[in-house]
Amino acid sequence: xKKKILYIEDNEQNLYLVTFILEKHGYQVFAAMDxxxxxxxxxxxxxxxxxxDIQLPLMDGxxxxxxxxxxxxxxxxxxxxxxxxxxxxxxxxxxAAGCNGYIEKPINPDTFMQQVExxxxxxxx
Amino acid sequence: MNSLIVNIQKKYFQNIAVACYxxxxxxxxxSCFAETRPANADARTVSVGVYQNAPKVFTDEFGKPSxxxxxxxEHIAKIEGWNLRYVSGTWAEGLDRLVKGEIDLMxxxxxxxxxxxxxxxxxxxxxxxxxxxxxxxxxxxxSILDLxxxxxxxxxxxxxxxxxxxxxxxxxxxxxxxxxxxxxTEFEMIAAGKADAxxxxxxxxxxxxxxxGLEDTPVMFDPAPFFFAAxxxxxxxxxxxIDRHLSELKKDPKSAYYAAMKRWxxxxxxxxxxxxxxxxxxxLGIALFISLVGxxxxxxxxxxxxxxxxxxxxxxxxxxxxxxxxLKETNLKLHAALEDLAVAKERAEAADQIxxxxxxxxxxxxxxxxxxxxxxxxxxxxxxxxxxxxxxxxQLGMVRNSANHLLSLISDIxxxxxxxxxxxxxxxxPFELKKSILRVVQSVRPLAEKKGLDLTLEVADDIGTACVxxxxxxxxxxxxxxxxxxxxxxxxIRVSCVCEEKNYLIxxxxxxxxxxxxxxxxxxxxxxxxxTGLSRKYEGTGLGLSICKKLVELMGGKVGxxxxxxxxxxxxxxxxxxIGDEHEYFQESPMHQYGKQKNQSDPGSQ
Numbered sequence: 001x002k003k004k005i006l007y008i009e010d011n012e013q014n015l016y017l018v019t020f021i022l023e024k025h026g027y028q029v030f031a032a033m034d035x036x037x038x039x040x041x042x043x044x045x046x047x048x049x050x051x052x053d054i055q056l057p058l059m060d061g062x063x064x065x066x067x068x069x070x071x072x073x074x075x076x077x078x079x080x081x082x083x084x085x086x087x088x089x090x091x092x093x094x095x096a097a098g099c100n101g102y103i104e105k106p107i108n109p110d111t112f113m114q115q116v117e118x119x120x121x122x123x124x125x
Numbered sequence: 126m127n128s129l130i131v132n133i134q135k136k137y138f139q140n141i142a143v144a145c146y147x148x149x150x151x152x153x154x155x156s157c158f159a160e161t162r163p164a165n166a167d168a169r170t171v172s173v174g175v176y177q178n179a180p181k182v183f184t185d186e187f188g189k190p191s192x193x194x195x196x197x198x199e200h201i202a203k204i205e206g207w208n209l210r211y212v213s214g215t216w217a218e219g220l221d222r223l224v225k226g227e228i229d230l231m232x233x234x235x236x237x238x239x240x241x242x243x244x245x246x247x248x249x250x251x252x253x254x255x256x257x258x259x260x261x262x263x264x265x266x267x268s269i270l271d272l273x274x275x276x277x278x279x280x281x282x283x284x285x286x287x288x289x290x291x292x293x294x295x296x297x298x299x300x301x302x303x304x305x306x307x308x309x310t311e312f313e314m315i316a317a318g319k320a321d322a323x324x325x326x327x328x329x330x331x332x333x334x335x336x337x338g339l340e341d342t343p344v345m346f347d348p349a350p351f352f353f354a355a356x357x358x359x360x361x362x363x364x365x366x367i368d369r370h371l372s373e374l375k376k377d378p379k380s381a382y383y384a385a386m387k388r389w390x391x392x393x394x395x396x397x398x399x400x401x402x403x404x405x406x407x408x409l410g411i412a413l414f415i416s417l418v419g420x421x422x423x424x425x426x427x428x429x430x431x432x433x434x435x436x437x438x439x440x441x442x443x444x445x446x447x448x449x450x451x452l453k454e455t456n457l458k459l460h461a462a463l464e465d466l467a468v469a470k471e472r473a474e475a476a477d478q479i480x481x482x483x484x485x486x487x488x489x490x491x492x493x494x495x496x497x498x499x500x501x502x503x504x505x506x507x508x509x510x511x512x513x514x515x516x517x518x519x520q521l522g523m524v525r526n527s528a529n530h531l532l533s534l535i536s537d538i539x540x541x542x543x544x545x546x547x548x549x550x551x552x553x554x555p556f557e558l559k560k561s562i563l564r565v566v567q568s569v570r571p572l573a574e575k576k577g578l579d580l581t582l583e584v585a586d587d588i589g590t591a592c593v594x595x596x597x598x599x600x601x602x603x604x605x606x607x608x609x610x611x612x613x614x615x616x617x618i619r620v621s622c623v624c625e626e627k628n629y630l631i632x633x634x635x636x637x638x639x640x641x642x643x644x645x646x647x648x649x650x651x652x653x654x655x656x657t658g659l660s661r662k663y664e665g666t667g668l669g670l671s672i673c674k675k676l677v678e679l680m681g682g683k684v685g686x687x688x689x690x691x692x693x694x695x696x697x698x699x700x701x702x703x704i705g706d707e708h709e710y711f712q713e714s715p716m717h718q719y720g721k722q723k724n725q726s727d728p729g730s731q
Binding site for chain 2: 013108
């Protein structure tokens with residue numbers, strides 16, 4: 001069974017790029033275009049990993065991460081922030097909000113999968 | 126002729142001076158004996174008796190006869206061409222000698238009809254003198270009645286005593302008379318308490334009473350005229366000659382007679398102000414004069430100074446007013462300036478926030494399109510989307526390299542902006558330096574191997590934990606290492622790390638193109654890539670080394686380079702070791718809150 005990854009991202013190009021890479025590497029990708037949708041999807045899909053953009057409309061990635069962490073059913077799902085935020089403290093803020101990892105945009109296609117997969121508990125393949 | 130004057134003011138008597146006349150004289154008749162030296166009228170030599178009754182006649186301190194009578198007779202003698210011979214003795218002896226013819230003239234003899242029988246008198250009196258009773262100070266004698274029962278000292282054979290005796294008898298007074306040879310003895314006896322009072326003439330009294338501690342009483346009597354007495358049977362008309370001269374002398378106020386009278390009565394007889402009082406008076410007078418003059422001068426000066434002060438005061442007030450006005454204006458300006466400053470500060474702070482926001486936005490907005498470019502280029506090159514030919518792969522590789530270069534440019538500019546804005550935050554935590562170095566070296570190894578370069582690592586055994594911002598340290602090392610690879614075409618690169626006191630020294634040595642000495646100075650300045658003529662060959666923003674320098678310095682270390690042109694370079698920097706002084710380090714560095722991940726520290730991004 002394919003691992004499920006939920007990608008919460010409002011930018012279509014990024015969404016397409018990451019989805020393409022992940023699917024090419026055999027993952028089932030669920031997309032959410034805003035924070036609330038992402039939280040809802042997480043509850044229904046119960047993904048193996050969540051990729052979370054920080055700069056989102058209505059509700060930013062930090063808030064989404066915090067809310068996800070309040071749900072005991074979802075508490076164990078690793079969350080990796082993917083953001084072009086590059087100012088001081090962004091990484092720490094993301095970790096503090098409940099994220100497990102932090103990938104800076106623009107992503108490096110050569111290392112992206114490695115960065116993602118290190119947060120997955122184990123690999124089937 | 127007898128008169129008694131009681132209770133008359135002393136000053137009155139002083140002013141009267143010498144005036145009056147006494148008449149009665151109990152003449153003692155002596156038997157004449159011894160040698161007779163007849164006084165010859167034509168004789169050149171005139172003998173004059175001298176006794177002690179200053180200031181009328183006396184012997185001065187030099188033994189020279191002196192006094193009013195002496196001066197007058199000397200004046201006459203000078204004109205007449207006489208030789209004067211003085212014979213000293215007491216009053217009684219003098220009279221005796223005159224009777225005997227031993228002397229020609231006896232001065233200071235009061236006229237009486239009795240004496241007229243014995244001596245020859247001229248007609249014009251030399252002077253008139255009052256007699257007066259003298260007593261110790263505070264004797265309480267106010268009238269002749271107070272003399273009852275007293276011991277009175279007096280010179281014998283004087284008209285004075287004769288008159289006094291008659292007076293006291295007529296008042297029924299009981300007097301004990303103490304005869305004395307002269308007035309000096311008399312005053313000494315009174316002063317010694319051997320007599321209660323004494324008789325003298327006023328001239329002598331005025332002159333000597335004060336010295337003897339005596340004072341004159343109001344009991345004054347018998348003003349008597351005094352003459353030169355000549356021997357009765359003497360020839361030569363001495364009385365007539367004397368009268369003639371006295372007549373002349375008394376007509377002329379400037380004559381020797383008046384000069385003598387003035388000298389011996391007015392001056393000496395006048396009440397003498399004690400020397401100390403005179404000196405005091407003079408001093409006081411001078412002081413008064415000086416103070417008056419000084420006062421005037423001072424007053425003038427004070428007035429002048431007061432006017433000056435008033436002027437100065439007005440000037441000062443005016444100045445103060447002006448100054449106050451200026452101060453008010455300055456104050457207003459200052460307030461305005463402060464307000465401006467506050468506004469400027471607000472603006473600056475606002476601008477700073479805007480700048481921060483701008484940096485964040487720039488970072489995001491520039492990276493988002495780059496995300497697509499790099500991402501899609503990457504997946505195409507990886508052929509995730511399908512196979513591509515070699516030419517396409519080469520072209521896509523160029524796109525990827527340019528995109529990565531653009532990304533590093535953006536990152537460098539953002540880094541530098543943050544550093545210069547003081548917004549770069551560093552997080553210092555102990556970490557294992559060796560592991561960190563190894564990680565960076567491994568990330569560069571593919572590039573080095575690609576160029577056929579040896580990449581060696583020499584880390585000393587005693588390298589432990591460092592305590593700086595790990596990612597920033599890695600950024601620096603990566604930058605230096607990337608440069609080394611970039612500028613070295615053959616040979617190798619060696620990375621070494623040794624411990625130096627509390628710090629670690631990390632060196633990156635290459636066998637590259639090297640750097641000219643002239644370029645070394647500017648090497649760490651921003652936007653400076655040495656013009657090697659190969660610029661286009663070597664990509665780079667020229668910001669790398671300046672960022673390295675600033676980062677190392679922010680972390681409390683140093684950075685430097687040694688190079689030989691054409692042979693290679695060694696770049697080095699120091700890293701603070703974790704030697705239990707984190708606290709100190711935190712204090713030194715204002716930026717220690719948080720670090721952040723950087724592209725350069727990501728091995729895959731280069």
